[in-house]
Amino acid sequence: MQLFTNIQALEEAVAKYHKDGKTIGFVPTMxxxxxxxxxxxxxxxxxxxxxxxxxxxxxxQFNNKEDLAKYPRTLxxxxxxxxxxxxxxxxxxxxxxxxxxxxxxxxxQFDFGGLDQVMEGKYRPGHFNGVxxxxxxxFKYVQPTRAYFGEKDYQQLAIIHRMVKVxxxxxxxxxxxxxxxxxxxxLSSRNERLSADEKKIAxxxxxxxxxxxxxxxxxxxxxxxxxxxxxxxRVEGLTVEYYQIxxxxxxxxxxxxxxxxxCITVYCGPVRLIDNIKx
Ligand code: PAF
Numbered sequence: 001m002q003l004f005t006n007i008q009a010l011e012e013a014v015a016k017y018h019k020d021g022k023t024i025g026f027v028p029t030m031x032x033x034x035x036x037x038x039x040x041x042x043x044x045x046x047x048x049x050x051x052x053x054x055x056x057x058x059x060x061q062f063n064n065k066e067d068l069a070k071y072p073r074t075l076x077x078x079x080x081x082x083x084x085x086x087x088x089x090x091x092x093x094x095x096x097x098x099x100x101x102x103x104x105x106x107x108x109q110f111d112f113g114g115l116d117q118v119m120e121g122k123y124r125p126g127h128f129n130g131v132x133x134x135x136x137x138x139f140k141y142v143q144p145t146r147a148y149f150g151e152k153d154y155q156q157l158a159i160i161h162r163m164v165k166v167x168x169x170x171x172x173x174x175x176x177x178x179x180x181x182x183x184x185x186x187l188s189s190r191n192e193r194l195s196a197d198e199k200k201i202a203x204x205x206x207x208x209x210x211x212x213x214x215x216x217x218x219x220x221x222x223x224x225x226x227x228x229x230x231x232x233x234r235v236e237g238l239t240v241e242y243y244q245i246x247x248x249x250x251x252x253x254x255x256x257x258x259x260x261x262x263c264i265t266v267y268c269g270p271v272r273l274i275d276n277i278k279x
Contacts, residue, residue, distance in 0.1 A: 001079070001082060001083050001087055001088060001089060001090065002088065002089040002090070003079065003089070003090050003092060004089060004090070004091045004092070004093075005091075005092055005093060005094070005097075006093065006097060007093065007097060007098075007141055010089075010091050010141055010142070011141055013089065014141070014142060014143050017049070017050050018143065022048075022049035022050050023047075023048040023049045023050070023145040023146070024048055024049070024050045024051075024052060024142065024143065024144045024145050024146075025043070025044030025045065025047055025048030025050070025051045025052070025144065025145065025146050025147075025148065026044065026051075026052050026053075026054070026138070026139075026142045026144035026146070026147045026148070026171075027040045027041050027044050027051070027052070027053045027054075027147070027148045028053075028054045028056075028134075028135055028138050028147065028149075029053055029054060029055055029056075029078075030055070030056060030057045030058060030071065030189070031055040031056075031057060031072070031073060031074060031075060031078050031092075031189075032071070032072040032073070032074050032078070032189035032192065033055075033074075033077075033078045033081050033082070033189075034187045034188070034189060034191070035179055035187055036150055036152065036178070036179040036186075036187035036188070037053075037150075038081065038085055039176060039179050040148040040149070040150060040176050041053055041082060041085055041086075041087055041148075042085055042086075043148055043174065043176060044087075044146070044148050045085065045086045045087065047146060047174075048145060048146060050088045050089070051086065051087050051088050052087065052088060052089040052090070052091060052142055052144070053082055053087050053089075053090050053091070054090070054091040054092070054138050054142070055075060055078055055090060055091070055092040056091075056092065056093055056098070056134065056138075057071050057073060058130055058131075058133075058134040059095050059099075059104070059130075060099065060103070060104070060108065060126075060129070060130035060133055060134065061126075061127050061128075061129075061130030061131050061133075061134065062127075062130070063124050063125055063126050063127055070193075071189075072189060072192055072193075075092060078090075091138075091141070091142065098134070098137060103133075107126055107129050108129045108130065108132065108133035109129065110128075110129060110132045110133075110163070110166075111166065112128065112159060112162065113162060113166075114250070114251075114252070115128075115155065115158055115159050115162055115250075115251050116128045116129075116159065118155075118244065118246065118251050118252070119155055119242060119244055119246070119251070119263050119265070120155050120156075120265070120274075121155065122242075123241060123242065123265065128155075128156070128159050131156055131159065131160075132159065132160075132163050135160060135163065136163060136167060136169070139164075139169050139171055143171075144171050145171065145172065146171065146172045146173075146174050147160075147171050147172070147173055147174065148174045148176055149173060149174070149175065149176065150176050150177075150178065150179070151175055151176060151177055151178050151276070152178045152179075152186050152187075152188065152274065152275065152276070153274070154261060154263055154276045155251060155263065157173075157175055158248075158249070158251055160173055161173055178275070178276070180206065183199075183203045183206075184203055184206035184207055184210065185199065185202055185203050185205070185206060186205075186206060186273075186274075186275045188273060188274070190271050190272065190273060191271075191273075193270075193271045194268060194269070194271055195269075197237075198237065198268050198269050198271065201235060201236070201237040201238060201268055202238070202266075202268045202273060204232065204235045204238065205232060205238065205264065205266050205268075205273065205275050206275055208228055208231045208232055209228065209262065209264065209275060209276075209277040210277065211231075212224050212227060212228050212262065212277065213277065213279060215227060216257050216279050221245045221253075221254050221255070221256065221257065221260065224245065224262070225243055225244065225245050225262070228240075228243045228262065228264065229243050232264070232266055237268060237269060238266050238267070238268055239266065239267045240264065240265070240266050241265040241266065241267060241272070242263075242264070242265055243262060243263070243264045243265075244262070244263055245260050245261070245262040245263075245279070246260070246261060246262075246263065247259055247260065247261075248260070248261045248278070257279050260278075260279040261276055261277065261278050261279065262276060262277050262279065263275075263276040264276065
């Protein structure tokens, strides 16, 4: 497995892969890899001649400096893991390799067609500008045939689909299902920040979401939204930031149960967790 820390070396390798007619599967990450990331990388390995992973904690998508500072950085461990699952290269640059001072200090603009006005976009202003900014740059350097994203970050995935369409980027986006612990807890790098007790509490989030599926035959979207919020807030140690049932494509509030997805953000102690469920 090759490690590239600068763009030029990466671009030279990519040019050679393309010259040799190889397909490239790409998984962008911020590191602190877990089984959810591994499932994306394994799929990239299976479906492509070459599989690459970027590990870059992207400063422009954090609207909270403390969150950025606390984000786990575990490059050696991540590299060892990727080696065992057959990744061919890792791209792990520093912020100054990716961004000019001007880019660091200004907001990247993108026409989200309204996808950023709800849920995460509302609670984390500027977050998706940073995501689009970094992913479009990474796609430019890596020129992947296919890129793999987890459905846990559902809004991000919807925005990436729009980004490749609007920017006309020739890459196939592969949506990958949420990977859960046996307990039901959605895997996330943030789970590392949960204590053992908090982890037990956090399990309730997915259980309540699963249970809410049983209500759709008898209750309206609004009723189920309210029910989920109430049930989660009832669990000591959990506080809902939002729960919204939206259309899977437009992310606008769902009018009925066809094509609906419920997206939740919950604080478990100080840790912000997200999850979702398709109805
Ligand atoms: O989902 C993530 O880990 C990040 O948002 C991504 C796509 C790697 C961009 O920094």
